[in-house]
Amino acid sequence: MSTIEVMIGNQAIALGLVEAGIDLAAAYPGTPSSEILPAVIDFKRRKQSHIHIEWSVNERVAMEVAFGAALAGKKAVCMMKQVGLNVAFPPLIRGRMKALKGALVIVSCDDPGPQSSQTEQDSRLIGTLFNVPVFDVSSPADARLLAAHALAYSAEMHLPVILRSTHRVSHAREAISLDPPAPASPALDEGLKVSKGTRLGIVASGMSCNVALDVMAELGLDDGMSLYKVAQVFPLSPEVFAFVRGMEQVLVLEETDEVLEALLSGEGRIFGRGSGAVPRQGELTYDVMRAIMQEVARGLGLGARLFSPDRTIEDAVSTVSFPRRPPKLCAGCPHRASFYSMKQAFPKAVFPGDIGCYTLGTSQGAVDTCVDMGGSIGLAAGFADAFGQDGSSPPILASLGDSTFFHAALPLLYDAAHKGKEFILVIMDNGTTAMTGMQPTPQSGARAEGKSEYAIPIEQVVKGLGIGFVRTLDPYDIPGMIRSVREAGADLRERGRGPAVIVARHPCLLFAKTGKNADAPFPDLTATCDGCKKCVKFFGCPAFFFDESEGHVKQDKALCVNCALCQFVCPQKGKGKGRPAKPKQRRPQ
Amino acid sequence: MKWEIVCTGIGGRGVLLASAVLIEAATASGYHAMASDELGMSQRGGSVVSMVKVGEFDSPFVGRERADVILSFEESEFYRNLVFLKPGGLAIVNSRKPALPAAIKAVLDARKAVCHLVDTDGIAARGGSMQASNMAMLGFFSHFALGPYTFENIVGAVSRKVAAKLLDMNRAVCGAGRDEAQQRSMKTEAAL
Numbered sequence: 202m203s204t205i206e207v208m209i210g211n212q213a214i215a216l217g218l219v220e221a222g223i224d225l226a227a228a229y230p231g232t233p234s235s236e237i238l239p240a241v242i243d244f245k246r247r248k249q250s251h252i253h254i255e256w257s258v259n260e261r262v263a264m265e266v267a268f269g270a271a272l273a274g275k276k277a278v279c280m281m282k283q284v285g286l287n288v289a290f291p292p293l294i295r296g297r298m299k300a301l302k303g304a305l306v307i308v309s310c311d312d313p314g315p316q317s318s319q320t321e322q323d324s325r326l327i328g329t330l331f332n333v334p335v336f337d338v339s340s341p342a343d344a345r346l347l348a349a350h351a352l353a354y355s356a357e358m359h360l361p362v363i364l365r366s367t368h369r370v371s372h373a374r375e376a377i378s379l380d381p382p383a384p385a386s387p388a389l390d391e392g393l394k395v396s397k398g399t400r401l402g403i404v405a406s407g408m409s410c411n412v413a414l415d416v417m418a419e420l421g422l423d424d425g426m427s428l429y430k431v432a433q434v435f436p437l438s439p440e441v442f443a444f445v446r447g448m449e450q451v452l453v454l455e456e457t458d459e460v461l462e463a464l465l466s467g468e469g470r471i472f473g474r475g476s477g478a479v480p481r482q483g484e485l486t487y488d489v490m491r492a493i494m495q496e497v498a499r500g501l502g503l504g505a506r507l508f509s510p511d512r513t514i515e516d517a518v519s520t521v522s523f524p525r526r527p528p529k530l531c532a533g534c535p536h537r538a539s540f541y542s543m544k545q546a547f548p549k550a551v552f553p554g555d556i557g558c559y560t561l562g563t564s565q566g567a568v569d570t571c572v573d574m575g576g577s578i579g580l581a582a583g584f585a586d587a588f589g590q591d592g593s594s595p596p597i598l599a600s601l602g603d604s605t606f607f608h609a610a611l612p613l614l615y616d617a618a619h620k621g622k623e624f625i626l627v628i629m630d631n632g633t634t635a636m637t638g639m640q641p642t643p644q645s646g647a648r649a650e651g652k653s654e655y656a657i658p659i660e661q662v663v664k665g666l667g668i669g670f671v672r673t674l675d676p677y678d679i680p681g682m683i684r685s686v687r688e689a690g691a692d693l694r695e696r697g698r699g700p701a702v703i704v705a706r707h708p709c710l711l712f713a714k715t716g717k718n719a720d721a722p723f724p725d726l727t728a729t730c731d732g733c734k735k736c737v738k739f740f741g742c743p744a745f746f747f748d749e750s751e752g753h754v755k756q757d758k759a760l761c762v763n764c765a766l767c768q769f770v771c772p773q774k775g776k777g778k779g780r781p782a783k784p785k786q787r788r789p790q
Numbered sequence: 791m792k793w794e795i796v797c798t799g800i801g802g803r804g805v806l807l808a809s810a811v812l813i814e815a816a817t818a819s820g821y822h823a824m825a826s827d828e829l830g831m832s833q834r835g836g837s838v839v840s841m842v843k844v845g846e847f848d849s850p851f852v853g854r855e856r857a858d859v860i861l862s863f864e865e866s867e868f869y870r871n872l873v874f875l876k877p878g879g880l881a882i883v884n885s886r887k888p889a890l891p892a893a894i895k896a897v898l899d900a901r902k903a904v905c906h907l908v909d910t911d912g913i914a915a916r917g918g919s920m921q922a923s924n925m926a927m928l929g930f931f932s933h934f935a936l937g938p939y940t941f942e943n944i945v946g947a948v949s950r951k952v953a954a955k956l957l958d959m960n961r962a963v964c965g966a967g968r969d970e971a972q973q974r975s976m977k978t979e980a981a982l
Binding site for chain 2: 412416419487515523
């Protein structure tokens with residue numbers, strides 16, 4: 202085995218934690234944190250460590266399991282994305298005051314931008330507000346060492362600590378030397394990185410620090426400037442305050458909230474997100490960073506090679522037409538068939554949506570809201586009450602996935618069942634947590650390390666709540682699906698109480714690795730196309746697009762999986778009402 | 791020496807494997823290398839960008855007009871990411887078209903950048919699988935022998951990243967990509 206390995210930041214975090222001797226790891230997947238736990242499994246196997254590892258049903262469970270272990274004297278870690286930290290708030294807020302016998306590292310991965318989250322949120326701010334020590338990683342190599350440092354710090358101080366990453370570190374790749382392993386308690390990589398004067402001091406943490414260093418090199422910006430890298434954001438070391446006091450002006454570069462800036466305020470003149478020198482929100486990309494630093498340097502009269510963008514590039518590109526590629530469900534995705542059927546059954550319904558791949562149902566007009574995990578059910582209940590109060594009753598069609606169902610839906614669903622809230626819930630059960638990389642769900646009966654376990658069928662849970670209408674079917678059967686949604690609506694009216702539940706079950710194609718159905722014929726849409734665009738508007742499969750110049754639809758054979766669901770949608774084929782569904786099953790090989 | 795490379799394409803077509811090969815080849819040659827990937831929310835078919843920086847850099851971020859090279863595995867994504875290409879940069883684009891749109895050609899000429907349109911899908915399909923289009927691209931790129939990116943280094947990195955049963959086919963497609971570049975340069979020299 203090579204002693205140098207290229208790995209992503211999340212693998213490096215896992216490596217640091219396993220090298221530092223963790224006893225337990227628990228996580229709920231969420232971009233950009235999802236790859237950490239699988240990497241812990243991998244390094245556990247390679248290093249033959251003795252670690253208990255599990256995917257938890259949500260972040261609160263992950264944190265409490267890890268907390269229990271830490272109280273009992275183990276070195277424990279839990280991982281989540283930034284909005285997952287909100288779900289784990291109760292144990293965090295009370296638990297921060299407990300003296301641990303062992304150690305607890307809470308890895309929280311932020312999503313500046315956001316690229317794959319409902320909100321930007323800064324985990325450093327949560328830690329700082331509630332007196333939880335926070336470490337901020339700046340690169341994969343740094344992350345490996347800082348993870349080990351954080352664990353040692355937690356053990357020494359008997360306190361839970363937060364290790365904060367961002368997607369730019371979690372998903373960056375860098376070569377890491379495995380031999381020798383990291384020391385048990387690596388020194389903190391913090392302090393002066395540039396020391397060329399006191400006109401402007403830059404204080405930066407995380408990836409922002411590394412981007413700033415690259416921009417300074419490009420612009421030749423070092424005359425009169427110094428840069429201080431912060432790795433431990435909270436509590437800040439006295440040296441950071443001393444650095445700031447020694448500078449005439451201070452620029453703070455950080456993602457995503459004004460945490461360092463707020464901690465340092467009062468120590469002199471500070472520019473940052475709060476002052477307006479740095480945009481209040483969004484990612485500090487290279488270009489954003491270059492613009493900020495150029496502007497601040499110019500304001501202070503510091504020498505720099507100025508960069509001015511050549512806008513003739515955009516002018517030229519604007520003359521070319523090419524597909525926009527908004528995020529889409531995969532070709533053959535069962536969710537697309539469910540959304541199509543829901544919209545066909547009740548075109549004027551209100552559609553509370555949820556968090557997962559199926560948030561992308563917005564493009565089919567079948568997702569109106571996306572708030573938080575399980576939020577579809579809570580909002581549906583609220584809508585039902587509000588409309589009922591006003592005497593109107595439009596159909597309400599909520600949707601959420603199987604993993605989200607187990608993560609957050611249960612209190613909301615039994616509350617709705619108890620009160621008879623009238624709405625239809627479509628549980629889109631594709632057998633896995635697809636968007637984050639196919640992690641198991643309680644229904645799949647698989648454990649993190651592959652062992653099979655007691656499986657909890659969704660229908661049993663729903664029926665156990667006394668819900669009257671519960672139907673399971675394959676959404677590939679589009680006519681059956683449309684009919685079932687309408688029957689669920691009729692059931693609500695007859696009974697005068699809800700909710701009604703449909704379990705739309707068809708495995709995620711990527712999870713089942715069914716890929717292209719080579720036995721089935723290629724479903725041609727082009728031969729009879731009269732340019733009505735219904736397939737593009739209501740179905741929107743990535744395997745076809747509308748060619749405006751030629752006035753008809755075109756297909757991409759490479760992306761098409763031959764599911765033929767589009768044939769139900771084309772008025773020329775199935776008269777738009779859906780032909781009988783006979784999706785051919787691929788024979789097991 | 792330092793190089794900044796932007797790999798771009800759509801999900802499921804091997805952009806990330808190509809960038810993994812680039813970072814692996816640079817690392818094996820003793821360079822520091824980092825990459826940053828943007829995948830978006832689509833599991834398949836969405837825009838994918840992987841930025842690779844080789845040499846003494848602290849971050850894996852490429853700024854606009856900074857990339858020495860753009861490798862575009864899908865033509866549309868080349869236009870979307872053209873702002874990254876520096877004056878005098880090199881672009882290789884997977885396309886069956888004989889020529890770029892006039893406006894794009896004009897702006898590239900004005901900025902002294904070079905763009906090669908190569909049917910890497912076709913080269914890969916002839917070599918056994920269209921899925922190996924990324925290998926044809928890497929093979930074509932190896933012709934320019936930029937820094938650590940000689941054919942031998944790229945094939946060496948491919949051998950460490952690709953499953954054994956697919957290795958021969960991937961190597962062959964990579965070689966076919968390089969041959970395509972060599973034939974073109976011979977034709978250009980003959981014309982001169």
